[in-house]
Amino acid sequence: MAKRGTMSGKSGQPTINDVARLAEVSKKTVSRVINRSPLLNEETRERVEKVIRDLGYVPNPQARALALRRNFLVGLIHDNPNAQMVLNMQHGILEALSGTDFEMIVRPVDRTSPMMLQDVRTFLERQRLFGVVILPPISENDALADLCEELNCRYVRIGSAELDDADHMVASNDREVVREATEHLIHQGHKLIGLVEGPDGFRSAQERRLGFEDALKSAGLPLPRSLIARGNYTFETGVTAANRLFDLSPRPTAIFASNDEMAAGVVFAARERGIIVPDDLSIIGFDDTPIAAHIWPPLTTVRWPIVSMARAAARKLVGDIVGGESAEPQPSVLPSMLVKRSSVAPPPS
């Protein structure tokens, strides 16, 4: 327990000076102990460490931030409409940060705002963040990454496909797993499969579409342009896109939607038309958000390794600081998996 009564500060917390005085060394030596400096007598270190333990001393983050010109904060930058995903990412990051001196600070941004970059710049400059984790879809914005470089702020982007620089990236294998998902539909006997793809210009949308095409191609199935409808990852656009596909004749017997929200929109639209899922129509989504499990029928979908990705990203950022030499390199690509539920069945005969 902390023995009180010998503190210099009146705020109750012991300072580095208290430790130095009690251990009969200089501040600097205590600082060396804190920062695991190698050039330090083992005996001295132990003596200081004992005082630190006895006192319950913890270095003041504000003072360190000032002296180091760098805060012990990891920022989370996102413009993600998917609350569950953002929150899971937060948990993943905090998990990686727990037990370290780092805390997390959250920064939603508005991709459509012309001030976005300027805002982020001000934010990073002022807070002097140790590093940031950038969530999709804003993680695809290269200007943002360049800004981090420029401001000397470490960063890790989370995304759908591996980029050049593994140090700044954690991704999942979207293309591969979507191919797998589509093949699952093909194996059920579907031949006319629609795609509700994500918005133009999104890496994730592109990757998922490529995976979809891979599967059809290697199965020798045709893919007319009409079977592809675009949405923008929202429920409503899922409904619209589905209706466009339902108007086709012959109607597709299965649909892959690039995310769960749109897939839920497809289910919704099907119900409005009296199309029974999965009897008349099989559906696969992507993300495994709670809605996927909770609508009827429960959606077959792809589960992103969200928490692990966030954890890996945060560890990449702070690993060499907190881990010392024992910091293992973090993986850059984590596998997604297909979660089979009840929205897929063989096509009607």
Add this chain to the structure above:
Amino acid sequence: MAKRGTMSGKSGQPTINDVARLAEVSKKTVSRVINRSPLLNEETRERVEKVIRDLGYVPNPQARALALRRNFLVGLIHDNPNAQMVLNMQHGILEALSGTDFEMIVRPVDRTSPMMLQDVRTFLERQRLFGVVILPPISENDALADLCEELNCRYVRIGSAELDDADHMVASNDREVVREATEHLIHQGHKLIGLVEGPDGFRSAQERRLGFEDALKSAGLPLPRSLIARGNYTFETGVTAANRLFDLSPRPTAIFASNDEMAAGVVFAARERGIIVPDDLSIIGFDDTPIAAHIWPPLTTVRWPIVSMARAAARKLVGDIVGGESAEPQPSVLPSMLVKRSSVAPPPS
């Protein structure tokens, strides 16, 4: 634009010393300007302010935090499983904080952990937060509020019912609006209405149950114990509770569930049994999470003024600092509203 070349620091950001030098005053005077000290020559102030603008000077948060022994951070403490709500709260807080010097730092906690209080104590002591906003359900924990008092950390709790201390509380009128929701069912002709209530010991659960009882009582309807099933705010317990109510004979023709997740569970269970919503069974939920609008049929539910509550809470915390004399007092009770969708209809005849 900032004129470079006259800075003392090499990091690019101008410091208070730069401002002082260019304005030909002392640091202290600049500090007085920044902190809106009243005893200051108007002319001097303007001169300094001009230099500040020209230089694009912004005080260094780390240095201020060290000197003031108080960080410019507002913490968000939550143990909420509802991602959408947490994220909306985050947005509300950030909205209130935007344009100020404050940033938000997020701290999920585990209510069930015996270390919870200790963890939060360490967190608050170390980070020297300016204040915290506490989300339900952990906001009902009085020990946590006491801890904040003890550590001299401002706090605002967000909850379901008004507490004694309006300065530390922002709430919604759950009881009233649930009464209204239940009366909506009664007006449709329902006489046998089930309640899927929230977990024991939760203020929100209690308030909502009271509102439910209020409505039945004033309509002269009986409320046998068997019509009340308890869940713990999760989808799965909603399913279980619904099945218990479905086993009743006669079966209730309407169900109010204390949150949307459980309401979604009720819908799910109904479908499993072939009970048609809303023809055979009307359902009302609470929260207006995205799932409410996206399942079939879309749920009639109660919308909490989440963003406004969070905004009000954050303004309560920082209002007197950033607002100066113009800081308006923030409301402590914000009204919820009933959102009518398609899950309610008259009972089968």
Add this chain to the structure above:
DNA sequence: GTTGCTTATGACACCGGTTTCCAATACCGT
């Protein structure tokens, strides 16, 4: 015994603000 090198430690300035205390100036009544 002196030189030269390595290792362990300390003195002191510094990060960029705030606060305390005091001096200087202006304003005032007599």
Add this chain to the structure above:
DNA sequence: ACGGTATTGGAAACCGGTGTCATAAGCAAC
């Protein structure tokens, strides 16, 4: 012209750490 009282500005200490550089001790080599 004089002392007394508000206002204002400045010097220096401080918040609690880190960086730079100097120095002392220990030891091999000359």
